[in-house]
Amino acid sequence: MNTKHVYTFGDGKAEGRADMRDLLGGKGANLAEMNLIGVPVPAGFTITTEVCTVYNQQGRDAVQRLIENEVKKGIAGTEKIMNATFGSKGETFPLLVSVRSGARKSMPGMMDTVLNLGMNDDAVKILADKSGNPRFAWDSYRRFVQMYGDVVMGITAAKGEHNPFEAEIDKLKKQKGVLNDTDFSVEDLQLLVERFKQVVKDRTGKTFPTDPWEQLWGAICAVFDSWMTERAILYRRLEQIPEEWGTAVNVQAMVYGNMGETSATGVAFTRDAATGEDIFNGEYLINAQGEDVVSGARTPRAITIEGSRRWAKQQGNITEETRAAHFPSLEETMPKAYAQLNAVQQKLEDYFHDMQDLEFTIQDGKLWMLQTRSGKRTGAAMIKMAIDMLRQGLIDEKTAIERLEANKLDELLHPVFDKESLRKATPVVKGLAASPGAACGRVVFFADEAEEWKAREEKVILVRLETSPEDLRGMAVSEGILTARGGMTSHAAVVARGMGKCCVSGAGDIEVDYVNRCFKIKNTTTVIREGDWISLNGSTGQVYSGKIETTAAELSADFETIMKLSDKYTRMHVRTNADTPRDARVAREFGASGIGLCRTEHMFFEGDRIKAVREMILAENEEGRRRALEKLLPMQRGDFEGIFDAMNDLPVTVRLLDPPLHEFTPNDLPSQQEMASEMGVPVEKVIAKVNALHEINPMLGHRGCRLGNTYPEITEMQARAIIEAACNLKLKGKNPRPEIMVPLVGELKELEEQTRIIRSVAEQVFSEKGIRVEYLVGTMIEIPRAALTADQIASVAEFFSFGTNDLTQMTYGYSRDDVAKFLPVYIEKGILKNDPFEILDKKGVGKLIETGVSLGRSTKPGLKVGVCGEHGGEPSSVIFCHKVGMDYVSCSPYRVPIARLAAAQAALRYA
């Protein structure tokens, strides 16, 4: 732990730097850096993330003892630079400050902020006097009481209750007969402050604090507290941010966008966050504070003329004259400040070499930057920006790859609306194209109910006036999100983009009626009710009633460029899990360099095959089984021919029969009767067989190579089908590369025995066909014991493929089929950080994998090692696979590009 806990900045100087984000958080580090490169930033200081840890462990008093002097010095420095006094009694301008969180990684909207801190009955008067704008002063005061009351003193609405501060505002509006906040007079605002203080007194029994220092410590601690709120914990889990990181606290002099018509506030992006186009864009509001832009209470306007015109065009019926008169851009209303802002945005992007998400305030014509950070973006925008910046020479190839979020490629790979189906669809309303993609689902109005519907396997679209962090889990389970309010930077828009989820925001023409669970389209008779199907196009903002079919996405040239770049830097190959020629072709198009897992049993269910399989199961003896297997042989051979053909020249790993035989028999009486009559046996025989096959724990039962070792004739048939198929293709001039994989090996002798059978069948086939093909025999490593004895197993295996699904089941002792009974509680309580079936557990399962790889290679130094299973397409797991020295990962076809990128990133990171 450092002995310095507070880093000051302001007036072109700073104790921190951009590369100190671990200590100062992203916001604090960038505030410091902006100072150093000459961007105008209000003075202030950052309390380090280390203090957050002290707070969590030792509490408020310890923190106050630890940093009190440094905070005092920080305030003194800020006072000096801003020429204002904290707790001024009138002799000077009062110093008001903002107190904001700032973690290493941005967690937008997740933690608390207090603005206008330092305000009290003295300060408001001086502010009113000195600014000559009493309305502004009193408006700031009432905002402060409301915000501090909420954030620090914990006054929020009970369930079903209206927010008590908002209730006071509504009451006063009615009393005064005014419509908007901005219509309140100074006296009204003074009254509101009094009523707000009374709310605080009523609700907490405490008097609202007037001492700025007391206010400050309260706010600092509240920010630290907000690190541990449920929503913050949830968000961290989704984004995999460690709890230990903690948040920094930024205390910064207030500047005022609400000081009148020459003041404004806004947010901006140096490029288009949705498309990636190199167009400066953003939104602003005159005479407002930052929260107004984000909350959606007033609809913000575009910063640039271009953006403003595009907006007007989207609205459909706004002429250029109307636009210029009523919805002018910042470029038009404050051209000088705009020019300054434009220069700053350029400077910041050039400096940080990345698209920046900016917050700014214009106070009485003067621009202040409040924040810069790398902006969130859609997958498509991410790709385009990286390639554009690479072409523009802003970044090099490695940086282009490293910067990408592999998981976001997923958005580009997902289906879009089928054009034919789309043509027939009825557009009912349009909103902002907040997060791209196509989504289709049933309307639900409440986040918790979205979760319930999803639990019933319903696809849902969450429709809200606007979203808040409480809706996060509901959003996560929805296909898409539609909101009536809020712009491109609203909560719904930002979060949806982060999740790679389709979102249409600010569809102002919908009237959401929570009570009757429906929404109406203004000026029409259209009513859409809970449970109705709607479809959203997040790339255009269109909303359709009904269900629209979707089709696969088309990939851009930039996407291809990224993939080629990835392959240039990667060390690992990416294969795919595919059981059919069709899947194999899709994956090949996505760049798969082979099949890592072809599950033969998936072929057992189709058409007549299941009949032959059941014949085999019912057979009384080996002879009967062989007779049934004879029938399966040509079908399996045909399947393999198709797959080897689709994957010509590339390796294809075929896994021998894996599931327990009872998966092929029916469990209900009618189906058993049907099976009996099909097989020509009494139903009692079928029932007896089903009972005999029953297992208490099928996952740990008679399956995998335990089948092949108890019924070697199955292995013989499968080996024959594979080798015959390969020979047939080779005879046609093709180049099949079969790799035969024995599943569920836990003991060397199991593999020895299976290998012996396979090789002996192969030799027979070669001599029958008069031709040989190269092939490998290897094994899945999916049983803990296989990893622990991998040195022995490698003496026989020609390759290892880690089956991380089963390995995770057995290493944790979790049945994937049953884990839902406790895993959600475990995630909720933080006992587990992630679902280990989704994200590979590096500590436990990973340790077994490392053991397996290194033991295997201790016996056979060049042993080919890969992974198959869900984790092969999950970026952090792919990176782990690289680190332990695997040769390839294998994943579902649609995740192949993600794995390719992640593999390249791993290669760069651990070069």
Added chain:
Amino acid sequence: MNTKHVYTFGDGKAEGRADMRDLLGGKGANLAEMNLIGVPVPAGFTITTEVCTVYNQQGRDAVQRLIENEVKKGIAGTEKIMNATFGSKGETFPLLVSVRSGARKSMPGMMDTVLNLGMNDDAVKILADKSGNPRFAWDSYRRFVQMYGDVVMGITAAKGEHNPFEAEIDKLKKQKGVLNDTDFSVEDLQLLVERFKQVVKDRTGKTFPTDPWEQLWGAICAVFDSWMTERAILYRRLEQIPEEWGTAVNVQAMVYGNMGETSATGVAFTRDAATGEDIFNGEYLINAQGEDVVSGARTPRAITIEGSRRWAKQQGNITEETRAAHFPSLEETMPKAYAQLNAVQQKLEDYFHDMQDLEFTIQDGKLWMLQTRSGKRTGAAMIKMAIDMLRQGLIDEKTAIERLEANKLDELLHPVFDKESLRKATPVVKGLAASPGAACGRVVFFADEAEEWKAREEKVILVRLETSPEDLRGMAVSEGILTARGGMTSHAAVVARGMGKCCVSGAGDIEVDYVNRCFKIKNTTTVIREGDWISLNGSTGQVYSGKIETTAAELSADFETIMKLSDKYTRMHVRTNADTPRDARVAREFGASGIGLCRTEHMFFEGDRIKAVREMILAENEEGRRRALEKLLPMQRGDFEGIFDAMNDLPVTVRLLDPPLHEFTPNDLPSQQEMASEMGVPVEKVIAKVNALHEINPMLGHRGCRLGNTYPEITEMQARAIIEAACNLKLKGKNPRPEIMVPLVGELKELEEQTRIIRSVAEQVFSEKGIRVEYLVGTMIEIPRAALTADQIASVAEFFSFGTNDLTQMTYGYSRDDVAKFLPVYIEKGILKNDPFEILDKKGVGKLIETGVSLGRSTKPGLKVGVCGEHGGEPSSVIFCHKVGMDYVSCSPYRVPIARLAAAQAALRYA
């Protein structure tokens, strides 16, 4: 590999020694040693075990090339000493030899032997001439052809066929009208030799070899081949003898017990192998070869007068006169040879310091020793001999301990069948010897009815397809348990062993018919009905129809001495797995130094408890659960008071609730209806709950600390019951030492959370009671991930107890309940050497245990580590536990003595 492959011996000289048994096998090493100490042994030589390995890998030709010269030298040396010629043409006495196997560890009867080798048409004549006993010569010849034809040329009876040589003998007997072999004339024997040769010709197409050298090489290779026969492989598996050891081959000059009435052959033991008494005993036959004694074709007689008299007494109606006349002892028939033999046996026992099993031949009045080895003995004899020899100063304490076979103590701890009664019994089927002892009772098929029958003072045997926790009380009142399914570690087996109750499990040939209340034996007409008497031998797996009387085992003073000696040398403690005060007391009597596993759920089934448990399960919310748990609290507390009292001053490890909740709900509709009416809820609710609790793989499901972490109130109740019980006892002046064990931990946070709850409850109880007790909180290590992350887990755990049952399930991916579907085939095929649930797998599971222990102690150097589970009472597993540095093992009460002895042996072996 040594360059010397053949070791000669004879005439008081030998190239080998007794301590060379790895190289020469037990027989060869002892033949050498007997020469060196002056015991008369026919000359010969030993081919080393290393040659067997060469044979298995490279075949006959390679072996012949390798050792031909050495074998020739060996024969030449033997010729010289015995003054005879191999392949004599008449000038000298012909040298005939025996060719016998000899592994490091005795495998009696498992491998092949050829006697009288070297015999041919020349030799027989010379032998007839020189011995003056043509009958003996021709008898030897026909024996040789028969034996060589069988062993070397592979002529055996086909299925259902009579042995072809025996058929010739029978034919000739009929022709000649004689009854016994001994009645054949010389001509008959000559005819027989001719016919035998014809059999060989007919069966193999080959002429019987006349060249002694050809005969010799054939026999040597046949002995090597017999190392790999099915029965030898099976025996090695049972006795855990590695295949790599190989067998030596002993070629030794024949001496002839069948040279007439002054010749004899026999076997003898230096002490009584059944009782251990220090009485020389054995059996012999006049005018016979060794095989006659063993084969049972003629009834052998006792060597000593004492033995002979005892035998006569057992027969009941043989007077001393009759005995002396018709069944005289060797002591009487050949007093001089007997005196020699008696001196030799004394010399050998004194020399080897152990009871010897001897083979001897008296040729024309001269004694020859053919073999000496440590004799097999019963458990009782083993103990008595060790203690006797210790007292006699033949061995020291350490040797006494090291020599014992720990597993054999088991025989002494359980009731046994009365021998007389057993002789009359009919065995009907065989299952696994799941829990030793003998039991006899009337067949009952339902656990509740077992209780009813027991209440009527009936002795019952509970017969089930398999048992479940619901059957617990029924099992407790039964004399023994018989199941159709499940292995050595099935529920029935484990529980029965824990109860010290006889159990035969997995008797796959019985077909249980619950409806008609009977069971059938497959492929027979035997039907056994409810109420019929059956008897089980849990030590052999035999099931008998009818009643066999049993007698209780009594523990001897010698047994106590052995236990005390063990404790003197041991390092590990031995605790017990016990769930009731009764079990605890039994175990304490057997010397348990605490309870290593007290399964709290076993208490949940009794009386009203199951009702409260079900109430908890049906509760809609935490409040409802708490209400039900309130009812359980006093009952659990009472149980713990009883156990802490029984184990006063000793540690008691209490495991928190482990099984999934569905084990407490009934599965069939009638029981569900009963439960519903008992609970006062509609049956639909019960059914819905049962369905909701259903799991695909319950073994990997919602159980262990996953219950305690999802329903913390269960942990709270159990912690309270334990701590309150401990406080109550302490208030009474007792010294309870609770150790609370959290089951199924796989992730540190699971344990942290449970520990937090336990400690907080404990503090509450302490303050309520105004007293404190010392207690520990630790965890089972039974999930692979727990072992892999043991360094983290040890930061919280105060002790580790390896749950090797579950750890084995997950490390192998074997469900104990289902493993019977393939494990027998795996053992049969040699894929697995042992059932890993019976004998701890050192390579895989053991590696995880070692990892867990060393990681755990890397965090907490003094960490207390033990094992609970079936392996804690299995000697080789106990030795492993010692080697990895465990502090204790815990096993079922009846295995405590075995574990104590094994622990002492481990301490001596790895001092």
